[in-house]
Amino acid sequence: MAPTLYLYALAIPIAVFWCGKWVVHLIALIYGKVKLHKKVVQYPVEVPYPGVSILKPLTGVDPHLFGNLESFFTMSYPLYELLFCIEDDGDNSIMLVRCLQEKYPNVDSRIFIGGERVGVNPKINNMQPGYRAAKHELIMISDSGIRMKEDTLRDMVHHLKDDVGLVHQMPFSSDREGFAGTLEKIYFGTVQARIYLAADFFGVNCHTGMSTIMRKALLDEVGGIKAFGCYLAEDYFIAQSMKDRNWKISISSQPAWQNSGICDVNSFQARLTRWAQLRVAMLPRMIIFEPLSECMVIGGFASWAVSFLFNWDPLVVYLVHILSWFLCDWILLSIIQNGSVSFGKFDFVVGWLFREFSGPYLFVRALMESKIQWRTRTYHLKWGGLAEELKPKVKV
Template structure:
């Protein structure tokens, strides 16, 4: 009985170390692919080449934040020959309307339209908001861009250059602009390490990792699928749009430039709530996430690998664990440096504190997501079914105590 137990434990330990090695392979893939792919210079077409295609840009908006106007203005001054801006706002009294109209007056040479009211086609408020703008889009390529995105002058050109013959979706890897405060540092560390590691390695391996905050699509392909309204039954419409495109035989990839999020509202609590919401969506769409995601966390995986190394090789578990954590922290610093592509707006000590907070809080936030499957998003509450289909829960007013 004892030998059978020892054999089983050894087999389990071997599996854990194999998984640990695989995780480090993901680290290396992300670092090398990031170095190869990110921040390449975009080049305009030569006069003798085929003209660049027109692009219809859908901007779903809801409410305002301190950076909204400057973020939207970057879309009016892009270095791209032919595009239209389609602003979609659900509420006709939304304060974002004034900002949009002021910018349209300031840049009359830019083709821009405003659509209000939306169209109820499902539970997803973003899709409902964009349907009128999508119906009016006139170019062969269209872009979906969230309100918090800030564009560089050549970002659209870079995305179009990546939309070659066999591709129907080009998306940007999420990152953040330089902003002040520890919450901004925490966000930058998350998107430049955990998120970038998954995003880069998944793109290299052809795995669906699409997030819809900034993406370029072929309109004919989406029309063939039934239009944007077909995805209104999902909250994670981005995942299912990418899945449908791949099922049709088209390819997708990331652009050379990350998506620069520049929300003017930045605090730890709201960002962690955002992470919990994303975790709930991942669990509903890909149930294997329940097991694989916690095991890929630095602290938990390091503890399990340390135990395995001690059992199999009689190595000191504490030393193994400390080396594991230190190496993970350093590799994340390297990856973050590649994604940042310039000087950091914070000191190394701030990085270490932010990195430790992220790694320690990660498993807790994931467990929190498993505890309650309801999702609160933009003052609405939703319930998820397995497979990602969602339905909205009726609003119930809380009793006054």
């Protein structure tokens, strides 16, 4: 009798969690259809647009950088400034920025070189001089790999309602050739999008700071961006500080179009591994819940659970589970893309299977790594998200 009770105590929570995952699927599909790709609303003539100071931290040059940066010079927004923050005075991106400044002399833009060390986070250190010089009431932080549409900034500002302190774009990917481009679009259009949309629906902090706009006064209340220099995942803690002060965070209707010139499977998987390391350090409960959220993992557990509870055929349940998950992801990707994707259904099947089977492996690899690599620097993560940089040993 006792072993049977233990099995019921295990099977019922698994079945409930499995049902909860399907609720998340449903919410993501409906909320994504309602929330995303809405026509940008123009402010009335008598209502002035607030000024926006855009921080652009740059490190190095890739084949798409010039076009990405140029998209910020051509935005249809009446009042903004571009603050390019470059750590190294020998960085080739300085030449690209100056070329664009000559091409668009009417756009307010400045370059800040050298950064300022205020913590372990290199991105915060790089942006600090630009932040101090910002003159507008809104601050936007935008990574170098982001490409903007003409009306994207207006869309983000429109979502900054009176009770909203921060608006961010849901990460997505531009159309790019090759398997790596397909894999990246599948990840951001399914796994990431599902969690992002459900989190925004429930008001949960799932902020990824690659393209975000916020009220500068709220940052200044806690000491500015340098107050978050002790974290590598500064984006999460910035958003959490606003939620802790009863400000809402929201996604805009336009996804962030990532358009980095570097697109290969190894670098993308290294990026996902690094993100998993950060999530586990900030939220240790993810050690249990994140693997269980994977399609193949939860499908296996759920097949056993419903087989035990209802005497259903576990193989049939597992196959139906995978097929249903697959179809939901295809529909969600089409919603995020707002039309047809740039690859065929066979490519989606291959990319989707690769992502689903590699996801648990990358998470385990993240747990096995005690250090986190960020460009040329190495860090040690502590529980709670604090980080310390590991300096290379000098041979004597």
